[in-house]
Amino acid sequence: MNNPYSFVTIGLLSIIAYILSFTASKLSVIKTATHRKFWNTLLLITFFTTAILGLIMVFQVNLKLHIPFINEILVWHVNFGIAMAMIAIFHFSWHIKYYMDVLKKRKNQKSRQEVPMFQESTGKFNLPQPALNIRFILPVIALGFSALVTQVILLREFLSIFNGNELVIGIILTNWMILTGLGSFLGKISPKITHQKRFTFYSLLLLGILPLFTVFFLNFLKNIVFDAGSLVSVIQIFYSSFILLIPFCLLSGFLFTYLSFVFSEKRKANLISHIYSLEALGSILGGLIFSFFLVFFLKTMKILTILLTINLFIAVISSWPFKNRLSKVWILFISVFILSFLYLYDFDAFTKKSLYKDQDLIYLKDTPFGNLAITKTGDQLNFYENNILMFSTLNTVSNEEAVHYALVQHSHPKNILLVSGGISGITNEILKYDVDQIDYVELNPWISKIGKNYTEALDNQKIRIFNKDARIFIRNTTNLYDVAIIALPEPGTAQLNRFYTLEFFKELKEKLTGDAVVSLSLPSTENYISKEAGLVNSIIYNTLKEVFTNVIVIPGERNFYLVSDNELSTEIARLIEEKGINNIYVNQFYLDDQLLDERSNYILSNLDGNTKINKDFEPVAYFRQIDYWLSYFSFNYWIFAILVFLVAVTVISRLNPVSLGMFAGGFAASSIEIILIISFQILYGYVYHMTGIIFTVFMAGLALGAFTSTKVFPDTKIKHYMLLQTGIGIFAVVLPFIIIGFRSADLGAGPIHLGFFLLTIIISGMVGMLFSLASKLQPGNISGIAAEIYGTDLIGSAFGALLVSAILIPIIGLIKVALIIGGLNLACALVTLLRRKQYVG
Incomplete structure (x- = not known):
């Protein structure tokens, strides 16, 4: 086996x-x-x-x-x-x-009413509040389900439209959580709502309708509000995402507070933690169904139509507000007509066409890794991933540069490793040499599928296709390669940065022959090197020099870095002529070796030899690449960071100890989840399913923690709250050393998976318990408590998502970030200790 x-x-x-x-x-x-x-x-x-x-x-x-x-x-x-x-x-x-x-050997058994956690003789927790019936439960589960599915879909759409990186992800998630938190604060007016059935019915209906409109307007207005083909600035991303997210996020936040109030009033008990757990349960269902089924078989608008159908069904069975027969008939008729139209008509193609002006959209596919599209302009085919042009047919220059600069450096290249880019025509250029085998590694299997259907680039029997993460492939392969071509974009995201680190280059070198050549590229700087571009190039150059003896740069449409332990030459035209390779552009007629050498030396002379080395747990290239991207907009990164810090301080200063603890708990939850996902990718590799599973396990931990808090802490006391805060702080401090231990132990796939699942359930379980205790310790009425605790939890999560993923990890690395998270929670625990007397117990 x-x-x-x-x-x-x-x-x-x-x-x-x-x-x-x-x-x-x-x-x-x-x-x-x-x-x-x-x-x-x-x-x-x-x-x-x-x-x-x-x-x-x-x-x-x-x-x-x-x-x-x-x-x-x-x-x-x-x-x-x-x-x-x-x-x-x-x-x-x-x-x-x-x-x-x-x-x-006990003869006298305990009373049957004493039920351990998993002994289910009664089927109920020993909670002071009675269980809710199905009519009350379904709207809360629908809220969690709708919020999760909508968040994932909108995040994918925003990233596709705005060509996003972690900074964009952080901005969108921050807007999402802040707006949802504001919605929960607005929910304080819940006691004033008189027609509760009608409000619940229309709210659930809107939960299903709003995502459809948001996705449509996001795609339709992009080239109307912004110039087609232009880069969208950070400020523009911030205000446009903020405006588009307002309706859904305010409604979902409001509904949490409203449902907490309504059900607590009906049961005459504090059910806030119960509602929180049910919402988490809905999120678990949404995460599982979306990650393992919907995303593989359905396009975005079809998924959102199913979401609308589910919300309509739950609204009807849980809170139908109409009494006369005519209203029921009309509502039923209109619903069936609209849903039938949405299911039968291809709204995805209709919404996406506006993104590709003056192009015929001939293929569209939503995949777990992003959106793929193929357009036609005359005889040319254009291949897009997440609205970014991967390549066009008939683009000979880029294909020849990507291949021949590297292959002419080797005397007899036989075994070739190609990471991404295989369907662009690169393989055709490689096959001009007498190679034995091309191992083409492409993470997204749908890319290789469209390559087979729409191009001839993968038809040759010498090409072997591997659809998996390239780091996993390189780590596990037993082959040795003469040439490795890394045809990936620059390190603009945490995932891409993994292919520009010291650790990756060392892993790659172990799979190379002694005279092997490696090629990778960055955006071109042959005519002008800005400060930001110089830093990115310097970091990559210095990192490569740590592993390989020789590193040269060949300027072209991109800066091609060639590395080897053998001699390398910038005399590309001479080498091409000697080997007798028939090219259209990369040949002695178009390239001047002397000019090429001068431009290469110009780039090398402008590099800084004292920059930091790019590492897995210290991704400095990723930060500098984001900084380079921001330089296009004259945007000062530090002003943005200072503003975020000042807003955070202002929010924190207004919170009481319980709310402050919930803010820190939310900050820790989102931050540690990001650290775990990035660390898993570093240690094991990127696997789409695992990101979804880690998120689902996280939500399961939140639900389990909230449910079991009364078992772990039968009496709600401030000292228990402080104990949880301390536990979260200690966990954050210890976490990086556990991850380093995983790496040092060189564990197999099974132990790594189990270890990360266990770490995820521990932190999420503690945060779930923290929320449950906070909902009971916080003074005030039900709607006020729900609004404040849920809102501060989300706002803390928003700051965590933005600061950690986009700013702190790239600048100071994962280990120091974890220590900061731990220090924040321990400091908040100290505040709780000093002000504990204002709380009973």
């Missing part, structure tokens, strides 16, 4: 499914008996399947039968066995008290 069994995937999905089922039973969404019957049925199915497959293998061995798919049977046998083992553990947890009594 070359492939490992799916222990981590099956185990994780089983745990998440059990948490969802368990939570649903505790909230009376389903009966406890139904919950247990479901898992008993799964246990029976996995047992019989494992047994039958095992018997087939026994017969195959004993009777020496020839079964061509015996290896597949073995895999299914083991995977069903893993699932059976996981379910057996859940089953054992139901009866653990019985087994403990047997082992301890």
Whole structure:
């Protein structure tokens, strides 16, 4: 067996499914008996399947039968066995008290009303408030589901429209969370709403309608508000995203406070933490369904139409406000007509066409990695990813430069590694040499698919396609390469920066032959080198020099860095002529070797040899590339950072100890989640599913923490709140050393996955408990408490998302950022300690 069994995937999905089922039973969404019957049925199915497959293998061995798919049977046998083992553990947890009594030989059992955490004889937590029925639960779950799916889709759309990086992500998430927080503060007027059914009905309907309009106007207005083809500045991104997000975010924030007030009033108890947990449960469902199903099969507008359908259905069954028959008929007729139109008409193509003026849109596909589009202009095909032109057919110059500058440096290139760019025509240029094999690594499998359907670039049998993260591929391959061409964009995001670090270059060198040549490129500076561009080029040059003996720069449409432990030459025209390569542009007729050498020396003479080295955990090139991008807009990064800092100080100064603790907890939650995702990519590689799974595990931890807080802390006291704050602070301080330990131990895929899931559930669980305690410690009425706690949590998360991803990590690195997060939470715990007397207990 070359492939490992799916222990981590099956185990994780089983745990998440059990948490969802368990939570649903505790909230009376389903009966406890139904919950247990479901898992008993799964246990029976996995047992019989494992047994039958095992018997087939026994017969195959004993009777020496020839079964061509015996290896597949073995895999299914083991995977069903893993699932059976996981379910057996859940089953054992139901009866653990019985087994403990047997082992301890107790004759007098405890009262049956004393139920441990996973012994589900009653199906309810020992909470002071009664369980909610399905009519109350569904709107809250719909809120969490809608908010999560809408956030992910809008974030993808904004990144696609604005060619985004982590700074853009931080700005959009900050606007999202601040507006949602403001919405929750506006929710303080909830007691004044008299027609609650009608308000709930229309609010749920708007939750489904607003995302459709937001996506449409974002795409439609882009080339109307901004000049087509122009770069959109940070300020423009800020105000445009702020305006477009106002309707949905204010409504979703308002609804949290409103639903907390309504349900608490109906039950005459504080149900804020209950609502928080239910919203998290809806987010878990949204994350799982979107990440593992919707994004693979449906386009954006179709997904949002499904979201509208779900919200309409829940609005009807939970809060139908109309009494006369005519109103019901009209509402039903209009809904069916609109939904049918949205399902049948291709609104995605309609909205995207406005982005490609004077071009025929012939292909459009939403993938887990971004949006792909192909347009036609005359006889030329243009290939776009996230609205960025990857390449156009008939663009010979860029393809020849990307290949021949590097390959002519090697005497007999046989095995070639190509990272990205394979469908642009680069492979055709490589095949001009007598190569044996081209290993083409492309993260997004849909790119290689359109390459096969719309180009001839991948038709040659010498080309092997690998759809995976290039760092994972390089780490695991046993091949040695003569030439490696890294045809990736500049390090403008945390993900791309991983291919320009000291650690990556060292990993790559281990897979190269002794005289191998590596090529990578940055934006061209052959005529003018700005301060920001010089710093980016200096950092990459100095990082390469740490690993390779020789580094030269060949200026062209881009700055091509060629590195090797062998001799390298800038005499490209001479080398091309000697090898007899027939090119259109890269040849002795178009290139002057002396001029090429002068321009190369000009670039090298303007580089700074004292810059920092770009590393995985200190991504200085990524920060400088963002700074380079900002230089186009005459935007001072530090003014922006100072403004954010001053706003944060102003907000913090107005908070009481409980709200301050929630602000710091929200800051830690979003910051640590970002650190975990980036660290996972560094240690293991980028896997789309894992980002979605880590986020889902995080939401599960929030829900679990809020649900179990009354078990862990039966009495709500300020000292328990302070204990959680201290725990979050210590966790943040220890986290980087745990991650470094993972790296030093050189763990396999399974332990790394489990380790990151455990770290995620610990931090999210503590933040969930913190929210639950804060909702009980905060003085005031229900609507005021819900607004303040939820709002400060979101505002803290907003500052964390912006500062950590876009500013702090690039400047000072992951380790120091984690220490700052820990220090902030420990400082807030100290404030709580000093002002604890104002809280009872």
